[in-house]
Amino acid sequence: MRRHGLLVAAAIVLLVNAVVLVRVAVNRTGEPNAVVTLTERELPLAWSSRSAEDSGVALRFDHSRSFYLAHDDDEEDAGDGEVLDQARLAALGFDVRLPADPDEAIRVTYRELSRRAFAVLELEGPRWSAWRRRVEARVAALDAEVARGKETVDEAARIRQRAADELHSGSRLFIVDAGLDAAALRRQYPDRRAHLILPAQVHPRLVGFDWKHHACQPPACRLGGSISLLTREPNVPKQLQDPLRQLTAVPGAAPRYLVDLTVGRNHEPWITAIRPLAAKQ
């Protein structure tokens, strides 16, 4: 070992790199799992790309909604509650039974750890249309709310501005499902140009807990969860960095560019092109 130790270490370096590169090659050969064209709305520049210490450039999957528009003042953020119902959480391996005792309910929820899953992201689909209608309805109701005294004139103006920003620049990417079997999810969502299936983790959380009275009354009080992607920031290769830099140098609000993204056999994405938004037409 003493004599050959450095050779063993060198062999480990070569072997592990070879395994990673073969895995990458396997991911990128054969029929892609998805090929989509997104915009700056869904893939803005990652925060890490603005650091002087890091010369790497990456984009960031944005599938979040404006919390300000999504919730009323007294409404709780239920995470990805619309996607993660009790049946789906149970299928992901979570124990969804909550004890009646509120302290026990908190403890049992805390005991649940994040689990590995696949998330289905839908681009500009029915969930986006419903969201757009909801934002438009909120804006339409503003005059009446001001008249009733529920909102001030200034606040109503702020909400209008945020709604306009959301409909023009907000992401149209929605997480619509999650499961353990990526192949089954692909069968359920066969459109490879509208649905991305990406590795994710599901974080459990207690929703609907009455903190004021320290009570957990089902069905409002239940196990819920939120989903986060495991690959949140796809890398921008060197040859695409200059076009991206030129496009983002143009002053103005997003979206300014289109991104062609491919998802391979291992559900790992890569960026194939970045084009000006006008190129879509």
Added chain:
Amino acid sequence: MTKEAAQARADQIRSFQEELRMLDAEGVASLDAGTWARVRAHQDRLLAGFSAAWDIDISGRQKQLSLGMRVIAFLGAAAMAAAVALLFRRIWGHLDTPAQVTLLIAAPLAALGLVALAAHRDRSGYFATIAGLVAFACFVIDLALLGSIFNVTPSQNAFLAWGAFGLALAYARDLRLLLVAGILSLLGYLTATAGTWHGVYWLSAGERPEHYILAGLAVFALSWAPHGGRTTFPGTYRLFGLLAVLLAILVLSNWGASSELPLSSRAVQHVYQVAGFAAAAAVIWLGVRRHWPGTTNLGGAFFALFLYTRFYDWWWAWMPRWVFFLVMALVAVLLLMVLQRLRRAAREVTP
């Protein structure tokens, strides 16, 4: 013979010579000039051979300087590893993908070349330690950036690769710092893997201290594996394995909500409070029985920690502060008396 064995023999020779001088001065015993000259010549030959082969410490003064050099080597290695990591971050975005991949693979290989060169030119091992840690940092950066470049889904398997690399380097040139890096990576891998057995995402597995207990026991068991005569390596496995176990129990004894056990938080804390004392006592016993001073000290430190955290929970709120600290002091005296008895017993048993 290993460097550690040569150092132990050199220490033994130095002690022998000093003791012989004392015996001579006290008029108890002395060697005749001829015998003394033969012994001295033999020992000088041995020491010269050790010094040429391993650059070990022959005198007490050299030993003192070596300690300082070890600290400087560690700081230098950490700083050099940080410099390499930050340099990579600074330049990697300016390279195209084939150049990035080539550089990432070449860097740890080149650093391995540096390790070989440093080990060849400097037998003390300090420069090899710095080069070794740089090689380890290059390999960590290699896998981390390769993952970023190709958007590879993160997995705990990277820790297994880093652990294997660290251990290979440690055994290649007897580098303890690399052994520690390898053991810590292995602990990370085993902890994460224990979590994935029941469907938990690997990064979340660390939130349950019981996973560290399993990983720590596995690392502790590795101390019995053959280490090719490297006398300090088993102690390092024991130290980090037991440290992981005892730290996890300490956390669970104070924070029961983080446990896997299907019990209330309070019940979990009680279970682990008892387990903590039992485990610390068992570690002390094992250390005394097997003549492992590091293990005995670790057990003793954790026994005191478990005791003091209990006292704090029970008495801090209602006891006058001076009484609390007086009790602490009395307990320390009591512990010293118990350990002194153990020490005496060990002296009677050990020939």
